[in-house]
Amino acid sequence: MQTRLQQLETFAQQQNLDAVLVTSTANVFYLTGFYCDPKERFLGLLLFSDGRKPMIICPNMEMNLARAAGWAHDINGYDDTENPFDKFPTLTSLAIEEEHVTVARLRKLTNTHRNIETTSIDNELLGMRLQKNEEEIELLQKAAHYADRAVELGVAALKEGVTELEIIQAIESGLKQEGISKMSFDPVVLFGKNAADPHGSPGTTPLKRGDAVLMDLGVYYEGYASDITRTVFFGEPSKEHQEVYDTVLAANVAGINACVVDAPIQDTDDAARSLITQAGYGEYFTHRLGHGLGIEVHEEPSMHGKNSQLLQEGMALTVEPGIYLLEDIGVRIEDDIIVTNNGPLVLTQYPKNLQIV
Known part of the structure; x- marks a missing residue:
């Protein structure tokens, strides 16, 4: 798993991005070993280009399962009254799964972090899993x-x-x-x-x-x-x-x-x-x-x-x-x-x- 995480961190560095955001259940599992179907709730894995440890953002009710799956890095939980994008650090550039992120969720992200610019991580993830x-x-x-x-x-x-x-x-x-x-x-x-x-x-x-x-x-x-x-x-x-x-x-x-x-x-x-x-x-x-x-x-x-x-x-x-x-x-x-x-x-x-x- 660590090699996969490092590959995406290197991608972020090469593309001069602050971070990569992975949001699909399948890709979060592929990268972390943590399987979570959050239904309508938000699930995300943030990987940074500056050496910071990766972070999972998930509903509070899923945090114990993430730990049980072996995730040893940071977990930011949120409850149903909170905006999960408030759990993000300040970012100006971010690669996202464009095939997965809905228009509504992207709008919520950019409304919360108004100066952020996004690009796609889809091809990199597809290539890794082939x-x-x-x-x-x-x-x-x-x-x-x-x-x-x-x-x-x-x-x-x-x-x-x-x-x-x-x-x-x-x-x-x-x-x-x-x-x-x-x-x-x-x-x-x-x-x-x-x-x-x-x-x-x-x-x-x-x-x-x-x-x-x-x-x-x-x-x-x-x-x-x-x-x-x-x-x-x-x-x-x-x-x-x-x-x-x-x-x-x-x-x-x-x-x-x-x-x-x-x-x-x-x-x-x-x-x-x-x-x-x-x-x-x-x-x-x-x-x-x-x-x-x-x-x-x-x-x-x-x-x-x-x-x-x-x-x-x-x-x-x-x-x-x-x-x-x-x-x-x-x-x-x-x-x-x-x-x-x-x-x-x-x-x-x-x-x-x-x-x-």
């Missing part, structure tokens, strides 16, 4: 293990007449019994034609023979996220549905194999998309190949067909091609991977061969 170290990769592997387990729990609960929401309940209940308290996003379980909407909403649709079952879910493990999608069949699939599945699986494998050091991201998207297009389903693959993964379930880089950014060792990514035939079927297969000098390391291990329940 490549994961060994400890982060181990946590991502653990999170992926529990994503695999979540799919196992979901498949085991499939039976005729069960609803999408009941499968989600079985998954979440089973994971809680194994010590997982938080999903990385609201799980998606969709039956039959419902899965033709990539981000469909689970409901009370009953499972029937011949349905495809799409499960998209993930967990947080010690602050790091996983994200897996598997599609299985409840009963024998039709010939066309099997063809759709085989095409998506081939695209998933091709996309993963293309994720090598120095490959342009657009080439990885093309590796998967071209197979789907050649099979005649190009118009039904309606989203990017994937996204970065880490403290947040969606991080940089964005794995789309116009991103010329080069992959680097330690990047954590998802590869998730899909085909969606409206009013018929949706199939998506998603894996979490790490880019390494020895090729892609696949973290999610739940089987991908066509599975009939």
Whole structure:
């Protein structure tokens, strides 16, 4: 953590700034180990260019948790009747998370500190988080293990007449019994034609023979996220549905194999998309190949067909091609991977061969 803090302090010095202000829950956690979701309240980490010790500003009710997380520097707490920006020292220049700070909060900051000028810290923070170290990769592997387990729990609960929401309940209940308290996003379980909407909403649709079952879910493990999608069949699939599945699986494998050091991201998207297009389903693959993964379930880089950014060792990514035939079927297969000098390391291990329940 100390190295990360020093990197931002050096950035402030190089940019002739008084300080850097980090306000998003994810980035405060990344830099301090303190996870805090303050809801509508303000949370901030101030890092200074002049050698002063860094400071957390947080609600009084969170101060004990910050200490328990191992934060050894200053904490300025405030109560609900106070303006948190009054807790700041006098500053004239400050880098902020422009993607996170709201207009209202920025106005409050500049009204409290009228001579302050702001610039962005976003690109610096994104660059720091792009490549994961060994400890982060181990946590991502653990999170992926529990994503695999979540799919196992979901498949085991499939039976005729069960609803999408009941499968989600079985998954979440089973994971809680194994010590997982938080999903990385609201799980998606969709039956039959419902899965033709990539981000469909689970409901009370009953499972029937011949349905495809799409499960998209993930967990947080010690602050790091996983994200897996598997599609299985409840009963024998039709010939066309099997063809759709085989095409998506081939695209998933091709996309993963293309994720090598120095490959342009657009080439990885093309590796998967071209197979789907050649099979005649190009118009039904309606989203990017994937996204970065880490403290947040969606991080940089964005794995789309116009991103010329080069992959680097330690990047954590998802590869998730899909085909969606409206009013018929949706199939998506998603894996979490790490880019390494020895090729892609696949973290999610739940089987991908066509599975009939």
